[in-house]
Amino acid sequence: MAEDLIKINGTRADQYANLYPQVKSLLDGELDTYANLANIAAAIHDIFGFFWVGFYLVKGDELVLGPFQGPVACTRIPFHKGVCGYTYRVGKTVIVPNVDEFPGHIACASASKSEIVVPVYFENKVILVLDVDSDCLNDFNAEDQIGLEKIMGLIEENWGNWN
Ligand code: SME
Secondary structure, rough: OOOOOOOOOOOOHHHHHHHHHHHHHHOOOOOOHOOHHHHHOHHHHHHHHOOOOEEEEEOOOEEEEOOOOOOOOEEEEEEEOHHHHHHHHOOEEEEEEHHHHHHOOOOOOOOOOEEEEEEEOOOOOEEEEEEEOOOOOOOHHHHHHHHHHHHHHHHHHHHHHOO
């Protein structure tokens, strides 16, 4: 596919609807896990301009930094720490409107003000989380949850074939 993403104006829901088929197309025929995760993070970052977009993969008893777009970030997150660890434990998407009010939030960058973390499953287990940080307070809502969960569904559908 073309290297440039098509961008539109509109609500977040409109923009996720525009982004989803483009991400699907980016993944089409490519089996490399890190290449695919890298392009997914880049596509979300590019379309919305969020401060930080990336993945933490479950490895042993912790989450380890995967492909991302944005400033350097902490490499390892124990399951009992941070919004990412909390999301791993509860197994559901977590929206944090103000990270300063979330006990145990890990501040990789002081510019980060709000956050959404989406778990991704394979064979009934969380295998990784998508972490999206914004430099605006209260930047994430149900539209982001629906849109990001749908995109994460592409990982869940394809994970078994990736290497
Ligand atoms: N804020 C996350 C840590 C990862 S960085 O934001 C990229 C957390 O509390 O788990």
